[in-house]
Amino acid sequence: FGMIPILCHRSKDLWEDRLNAKITSFNMGAIKSFCAIMTNDTLSTQAMQKTLGRIAGDTMVIADEVHHLGSPRRLKSLPANANLRLGLSATPVRWYDDSGTKALEDYFENGVVFTFGLKEAIGHYLTEYYYYPHLVQLTEHESEEYVRLTHKIVKRFGSKGPDFELTEDLPLKKLLVERARLLSGARNKLRALKELMMDRTDTRYNLFYCADTRVGGVRQVDEVVSILGRELGMHVHPFTAQENLKERRDLLRRFETGDLQGLVAMKCLDEGVDIPATQTAYILASSANPREFIQRRGRILRQHPAKKYSCIHDFIVIPGDINYVEHLSESEFRVEQAIVKRELRRFREFASLAINGPQASYQLIDLVKAYRLFDI
Secondary structure (H helix, E strand, O other): OOOOOEEEOOOHHHOHHHHHHHHHHHHHOOOOOOOEEEOHHHHOOHHHHHHHOOOOOOOEEEEOOHHHHHOHHHHHHOOOOOOEEEEOOOOOOOOOOHHHHHHHHHHOOOOOOOOOOHHHHEOOOEOEEEEEEEEEEOOHHHHHHHHHHHHHHHHHHOOOOOOOOHHHOHHHHHHHHHHHHHHHOOOHHHHHHHHHHOOOOOOOOEEEEOOOOEEOOEEHHHHHHHHHHHHOOOOEEEEOOOOOHHHHHHHHHHHHHOOOOEEEEOHHHOOOOOOOOOOEEEEOOOOOOHHHHHHHHHHHOEOOOOOOEEEEEEEEEEOOOHHHHHHOOHHHHHHHHHHHHHHHHHHHHHHHOOOOHHHHHHHOHHHHHHOOOOOO
């Protein structure tokens, strides 16, 4: 668009004087427009808030990944004097935060005004894909821990009124996060992954999504690297926040050329980093958060000259052997049903647009029947 934006991040010494000079020129009518690009952190600083408050005249805010701006601190940083507002997001609804979602909708006033769904994008901007669910049982210890956490959560929920919001109860939120991490870090996922990869050790362009969990002090991402690298002899590397920008660029280059057979990643690949060469993804981080699994699917389906379609292997956690569901007490059944329901929401989303969607759904028909989840 012919603009030369001022990049506002890191130290204010790098941008403050230049931005103030542009604002002064704009307010005086010496220039018709200017553009500044900033991070959410910079936007929230006192220096930036003071600077933006000086603007007199039409001001447009374009917020990328707008869902991140729904926290109380971020909401306060959104310029009140901006009369033109555009928020962009594949997942505008904030998970477990109705008030934050509502506040964003209020700021951008007209709600969602344009959508371009995955169904429309597949075949034009994204590849078609196959979806393969793999059922993984909790261990006996994990099942006991899940029940213990669930009882605590139910007890705390029971004391809340009808207008309760999760963001107001940090202890409850902590319990929910702890329980979610238990499912994401289920030990049998590693066994299932190893078994699946034993005849795939010569494949390339593999992406492994791991949970941000530790078992016995060891990160899941490190365990996956050990299984794939040391035990199966594959050439893989972690892709996490511990790698600096230069290392990440080098890893992406090596992945693109096939020198690396796979990247073992955590949340740093959820947004902003494209790896279009990815042909097969293995999802061990079984998130129930739509923002996370929708973003991950979008990363995987990027088009690339070397691939016709993508493959997604999803490790779905179930409490135990479904043949014994009928012997559970009512309270035990409700706990197990909640686990399965949580996982099947993601399954339905992924299977709905897959090339082999009907076949994938058929794989889980016995599970759906056993836990009476026909409405998902």
